[in-house]
Structures are given as C-alpha cells and as structure tokens.
Amino acid sequence: MSALLNTSLYTKDVSKKFGDVKVDLKTIVLLSAEGKQNLISFTETKINNIDFAAYIEELSKEVTRVDLLLFANDLDAQADQLPKGSVQTSVKSHAYTLRQIYTKQVITLKQSMNKMNQSIRFLERTATDLSYKINDVLQLVDAAQYLISQNVTFTINQESEKYKQTIIGYFKQYIEWIKTALMMDVATCKPFSNIVDTAEILACSFFFDSMNTFWFGLGCSALFLLPSIILSVRLAKFYRRMDTEDVYDDIDTIPMKTLPAYDTMTRFPRASAPPRHGDW
Numbered sequence: 441m442s443a444l445l446n447t448s449l450y451t452k453d454v455s456k457k458f459g460d461v462k463v464d465l466k467t468i469v470l471l472s473a474e475g476k477q478n479l480i481s482f483t484e485t486k487i488n489n490i491d492f493a494a495y496i497e498e499l500s501k502e503v504t505r506v507d508l509l510l511f512a513n514d515l516d517a518q519a520d521q522l523p524k525g526s527v528q529t530s531v532k533s534h535a536y537t538l539r540q541i542y543t544k545q546v547i548t549l550k551q552s553m554n555k556m557n558q559s560i561r562f563l564e565r566t567a568t569d570l571s572y573k574i575n576d577v578l579q580l581v582d583a584a585q586y587l588i589s590q591n592v593t594f595t596i597n598q599e600s601e602k603y604k605q606t607i608i609g610y611f612k613q614y615i616e617w618i619k620t621a622l623m624m625d626v627a628t629c630k631p632f633s634n635i636v637d638t639a640e641i642l643a644c645s646f647f648f649d650s651m652n653t654f655w656f657g658l659g660c661s662a663l664f665l666l667p668s669i670i671l672s673v674r675l676a677k678f679y680r681r682m683d684t685e686d687v688y689d690d691i692d693t694i695p696m697k698t699l700p701a702y703d704t705m706t707r708f709p710r711a712s713a714p715p716r717h718g719d720w
Contacts, residue, residue: 451608451611451612454604454607454608454611455604455608458600458601458603458604461600463592463593463596463597463600464593465588465589465592465593465596466588466589466593468588469585470581470584470585470588471578471581471585476578476581479574479577479578480574480578482574483570483571483574483575487563487567487570487571488567488568488570488571490567492560492561492563492564492567495560496557496560496561496564499553499556499557499560500557503546503549503550503553504546508538508539508541508542508546509538509539509542511538512535512536512538512539512542513535515531515532515534515535515538516531516532516535518531519531519532519535
C-alpha cells in the first residue's frame, strides 16, 4: 500500500512534462530596423510645416470650372433650335458625351476629393505632436523588445516551476487524504465487512440458491393464475340452473293450444337432463 501511495510515482511524470517545456522568445522582433528607420525618417520630414490651408482650399473647389450638366442641357436646348441635320446630331452627341464624363469621372473625383479633404484635416489636427508620439512609440518598442529578449524567458520558466509545484502539492494533499481515509475509516470497518460477506454467502449460496426451483414454480403459478380465473368465470355460465325451458311462453298460439301445462322445474331439473314424462 505504501508503494502505491508514493507521491514520487505520480509526480515524476509531471516534472518531466514541465521540464520538457522550453520557451525562448529571443528570436521575436517587434519592429525591424528598416521599419524603425522609416519612422525616424518620417519625423524628420517636418510634416507640421505643411500649408494645410492651401490644400484644403484647393480641395474645396469644383472639379471643373463649368457645371457639365448645365452645359449639356444648354447644348440640348440650342440643338433643338437648329434645323435637323448633321449639326444638330453632332451637338446632341457632344451633350451626351459631357453627361457621360460627369457621371463616370467627375462624380468619382468629387468623392476622392472629399476623402482627401477629411484626411488632410485629420493630419492637420495630429501633425503638431505626431513626431513626439512616434518617438514615444519607438521607446516603448525598444523597452518591450528588451523585456522579451532578456526577462520574459526567465519569467515564464519561473512561473512554470511555480505551477508545477502547485500541481505536485495537489497530488501530495490528495494522497495524504487517501492514507488518512484508509487508516481511520476503511480499516475500522473491516470486521463489519467480514460479517456482511459471511451473511451474504450463507443466505445466498446455502438457502436461496437451493430454493430456485420452488421460486420458479411459484412464479409460474402466479403467472397463470389470472388467466385461469378469467376462463373459469367464462365457463361458469354453462353450469347454471335454468329457470325456464325453451318453449313458447304464449300458450294461446294455435300449434301449442292443445298441449297440457307442465311444471318445468320438476320435469327438467337441469337443462341438460332428458325429459322423464311419458307423453314426451
């Protein structure tokens, strides 16, 4: 029992599993040298010196000096006043081309200019302290890179060891509980367990097993008892005493008018008995 409850048998495998865990994060690079240099170069561009107002003013203007839709409508109106011919057809064709240019190009340019206008306004709001933010980001990246390269591996191994010791502690606590239960609870009940086993052997092996045939017969009798009762009740009507015989109750009928009256109870004690009168 002591060999089975030895904690080293169970904790050895756990220690081996945790010992095989090797964590090395030194190869992880958060920001490459090229990316860092790009950020530094971006801070040196002096983006806060850009004249954002000039860009916003230009983007607020229309794409074309003339409204192409109005101009196309004017061309159609002028073409309607011309005599029918090649000139009128050419003018209407130019008006149609202007509408196509407005639909496919001018509208798309307006949408792009609106997006660019919003981006420039956002850049204008953030450009004042953008270089400081980039410097802060670079410092945080360097600190995180140093932490990952130098301390994270040691920290993970240390925490893994703590977790392993916690699990082994659970094993030891559980095994100690089993030992206490076996010594204080189970061992004290051994005499009562022997008495129960002996009573089971005497009752089942020597008494109940020898009466299996008796119990089988008793069970079959109980099984066929109910159908027998039902069949007996069904057959009992054939043994009842009859009060009257199967003759006409009306003696005034012509075929039976001349027949004498008889006491059927004395002449026919039972329905199955033959008649004893001489006239029958």
